[in-house]
Amino acid sequence: MSAMITVNVELGDRAYPIHIGAGLIGRTELYAPHIAGSSVAIVTNTTVDPLYGDALRAALAPLGKKVTTVVLPDGEAHKNLDTLNQIFTALLTERADRKTTLIALGGGVIGDMTGFAAASYMRGVPFIQVPTTLLSQVDSSVGGKTGINHPLGKNMIGAFYQPQAVIADIGVLRTLPLRELAAGIAEVIKTGAIADSEFFDWIEANTPALNDCDATALAHAVKRSCEVKASVVAADEREGGLRAILNFGHTFGHAIEAGLGYGEWLHGEAVGTGMVMAADLSVRLGRLDEKSRARLTRVIADARLPVKAPALGEDRYIDLMKVDKKAEAGEIKFILLKRFGETEITGAPDEAVRATLAASI
Amino acid sequence: MSAMITVNVELGDRAYPIHIGAGLIGRTELYAPHIAGSSVAIVTNTTVDPLYGDALRAALAPLGKKVTTVVLPDGEAHKNLDTLNQIFTALLTERADRKTTLIALGGGVIGDMTGFAAASYMRGVPFIQVPTTLLSQVDSSVGGKTGINHPLGKNMIGAFYQPQAVIADIGVLRTLPLRELAAGIAEVIKTGAIADSEFFDWIEANTPALNDCDATALAHAVKRSCEVKASVVAADEREGGLRAILNFGHTFGHAIEAGLGYGEWLHGEAVGTGMVMAADLSVRLGRLDEKSRARLTRVIADARLPVKAPALGEDRYIDLMKVDKKAEAGEIKFILLKRFGETEITGAPDEAVRATLAASI
Numbered sequence: 001m002s003a004m005i006t007v008n009v010e011l012g013d014r015a016y017p018i019h020i021g022a023g024l025i026g027r028t029e030l031y032a033p034h035i036a037g038s039s040v041a042i043v044t045n046t047t048v049d050p051l052y053g054d055a056l057r058a059a060l061a062p063l064g065k066k067v068t069t070v071v072l073p074d075g076e077a078h079k080n081l082d083t084l085n086q087i088f089t090a091l092l093t094e095r096a097d098r099k100t101t102l103i104a105l106g107g108g109v110i111g112d113m114t115g116f117a118a119a120s121y122m123r124g125v126p127f128i129q130v131p132t133t134l135l136s137q138v139d140s141s142v143g144g145k146t147g148i149n150h151p152l153g154k155n156m157i158g159a160f161y162q163p164q165a166v167i168a169d170i171g172v173l174r175t176l177p178l179r180e181l182a183a184g185i186a187e188v189i190k191t192g193a194i195a196d197s198e199f200f201d202w203i204e205a206n207t208p209a210l211n212d213c214d215a216t217a218l219a220h221a222v223k224r225s226c227e228v229k230a231s232v233v234a235a236d237e238r239e240g241g242l243r244a245i246l247n248f249g250h251t252f253g254h255a256i257e258a259g260l261g262y263g264e265w266l267h268g269e270a271v272g273t274g275m276v277m278a279a280d281l282s283v284r285l286g287r288l289d290e291k292s293r294a295r296l297t298r299v300i301a302d303a304r305l306p307v308k309a310p311a312l313g314e315d316r317y318i319d320l321m322k323v324d325k326k327a328e329a330g331e332i333k334f335i336l337l338k339r340f341g342e343t344e345i346t347g348a349p350d351e352a353v354r355a356t357l358a359a360s361i
Numbered sequence: 362m363s364a365m366i367t368v369n370v371e372l373g374d375r376a377y378p379i380h381i382g383a384g385l386i387g388r389t390e391l392y393a394p395h396i397a398g399s400s401v402a403i404v405t406n407t408t409v410d411p412l413y414g415d416a417l418r419a420a421l422a423p424l425g426k427k428v429t430t431v432v433l434p435d436g437e438a439h440k441n442l443d444t445l446n447q448i449f450t451a452l453l454t455e456r457a458d459r460k461t462t463l464i465a466l467g468g469g470v471i472g473d474m475t476g477f478a479a480a481s482y483m484r485g486v487p488f489i490q491v492p493t494t495l496l497s498q499v500d501s502s503v504g505g506k507t508g509i510n511h512p513l514g515k516n517m518i519g520a521f522y523q524p525q526a527v528i529a530d531i532g533v534l535r536t537l538p539l540r541e542l543a544a545g546i547a548e549v550i551k552t553g554a555i556a557d558s559e560f561f562d563w564i565e566a567n568t569p570a571l572n573d574c575d576a577t578a579l580a581h582a583v584k585r586s587c588e589v590k591a592s593v594v595a596a597d598e599r600e601g602g603l604r605a606i607l608n609f610g611h612t613f614g615h616a617i618e619a620g621l622g623y624g625e626w627l628h629g630e631a632v633g634t635g636m637v638m639a640a641d642l643s644v645r646l647g648r649l650d651e652k653s654r655a656r657l658t659r660v661i662a663d664a665r666l667p668v669k670a671p672a673l674g675e676d677r678y679i680d681l682m683k684v685d686k687k688a689e690a691g692e693i694k695f696i697l698l699k700r701f702g703e704t705e706i707t708g709a710p711d712e713a714v715r716a717t718l719a720a721s722i
Binding site for chain 1: 442446449450453454456480481482483484485506507508511512513514517518519520521683684691
């Protein structure tokens with residue numbers, strides 16, 4: 001049996017473990033403690049089910065539960081109310097009850113939708129995350145954010161809802177398209193940049209290993225990212241303050257995603273460029289030195305992420321950022337970098353934002 | 362200024378007050394403490410907005426907030442995902458942010474949908490309930506249950522989410538259709554029956570006054586119902602155990618509603634007949650004496666509620682009850698009455714259930 005690392009997310013009676021390692025998807029004993037009822041519903045998509053559905057079902061078989069699989073279409077474009085309703089219809093058709101455990105098998109879209117379905121089905125049933133992308137292993141598996149998109153805004157409808165457990169199988173990342181691997185590395189870079197300069201140094205030195213899908217490097221990246229995010233979330237579960245630093249790069253990034261249409265750029269790609277833009281704004285507002293900005297941009301480029309923003313037009317960017325969840329009464333909030341490991345949340349003068357937009361395209 | 366009674370629902374950091382009295386809808390100071398942001402969105406329907414929308418907007422005017430009104434179609438048939446999405450679209454169009462307070466102005470359908478919209482919009486915004494039916498004043502305003510229906514089941518999608526405050530204006534009940542008044546009295550009767558035999562005696566003696574919409578009698582009925590329900594909910598916020606007693610009459614009642622199609626019978630009417638059926642089952646299973654059964658049935662009939670169930674067919678009833686949220690692994694759970702003020706939650710032999718169904722039509 002291969003090595004397994006466990007990170008505990010400390011949230012009182014909503015605490016849960018994140019298990020990290022190669023081959024975990026097939027380990028029955030990781031699921032057993034979290035399935036109290038007589039049935040399980042796996043929610044996955046048309047890409048992941050053929051790859052890992054059987055391995056998961058084989059792991060569940062010894063538990064003797066009724067197992068249903070709900071296979072959704074793949075992609076961010078389907079992260080909407082209609083697809084969510086497909087999950088509810090399947091659960092009701094299969095007579096899922098209040099003790100049915102949902103298992104999210106897939107990337108962030110599957111995790112977000114399954115989590116929200118679990119939060120809402122009969123006002124809340126247990127769920128387990130089995131994230132199959134690097135992005136979802138480091139990002140959406142920690143923090144309990146669940147939700148769907150609305151045509152007028154990303155992740156606008158959802159709930160804070162914690163899983164019973166996260167099972168992050170590093171082995172499955174070998175089948176991940178390179179572009180999606182890079183998108184996951186973007187969130188790893190973000191974590192180092194905002195909260196842990198030593199980890200940022202490690203990422204800078206290990207970008208080639210991460211790019212090559214080295215299992216040891218990936219396991220460390222996932223572990224440290226989850227630890228940092230878990231400590232931030234534990235201090236601020238419902239995003240009152242500190243937790244907002246996790247949105248570094250997201251204000252610009254969400255505007256890119258929404259402006260191009262969801263799914264055109266991957267979330268991590270948009271966050272990559274969003275961090276370059278946020279760092280640019282940080283320098284303009286006197287928070288960050290030019291050397292750190294250049295260093296961050298270089299690490300993002302080394303991870304094969306885009307560092308230039310799409311030309312949506314400045315007014316369109318500003319319009320899109322004003323409807324961001326972090327905006328209050330129309331004022332856009334930015335997470336600025338002061339140095340690696342330190343951030344500041346603030347509004348920004350319109351001219352500075354426009355200068356950053358002009359410089360970033 | 363007329364008399365106001367306040368019942369506090371004790372839920373730690375989610376505690377909130379229920380203000381009860383005539384003319385409360387117009388009292389600015391009741392809303393002020395619960396509106397922290399710069400905007401408010403009233404969610405109401407085509408029936409209630411012409412009656413009380415202006416009074417509410419006039420009460421909010423001195424606060425200087427941006428006020429939006431979202432007017433939905435009236436009726437249980439619209440308590441679905443499409444109508445919920447109308448609320449989200451309106452909020453996003455009006456740039457509602459995380460501090461926007463939603464105000465539910467209407468009956469249970471508006472309260473349930475607005476509450477779920479508040480729970481889900483940007484993963485949670487504050488909301489105030491202004492219930493305008495007796496049923497919603499005594500029932501859906503206490504307990505934090507929010508949600509919508511699915512074609513395959515009632516209230517199958519939702520959240521436990523507490524309001525900031527409930528403002529129960531007894532004066533608005535004068536415009537309530539008699540059938541809806543009776544449906545509200547059903548829940549008052551339920552509260553007395555399951556949890557407070559003295560209150561049940563009071564209801565028995567005061568049914569004529571409640572039927573006549575007597576303000577003093579109604580205020581007492583709302584107050585005592587809210588107190589009882591609040592104490593049950595405080596002990597069991599997420600429906601782990603005790604709280605299930607509030608579902609007395611609901612197992613049969615939900616089957617009636619679902620079987621006839623939502624909206625054919627009012628919820629309170631279905632619960633009225635459902636209590637008659639649950640009492641019949643209680644007698645059959647040796648829990649309740651025949652005299653108490655007859656007494657409960659008479660009080661329900663005195664409140665001008667139906668006491669005979671619609672003929673859906675026994676198999677159909679059983680099928681519908683199996684998909685009830687209270688069912689576990691297909692076993693139907695019944696709340697039985699042992700005496701006024703005391704209940705028991707249990708499964709029941711199929712023959713007894715069928716006998717009750719046969720006797721109730």
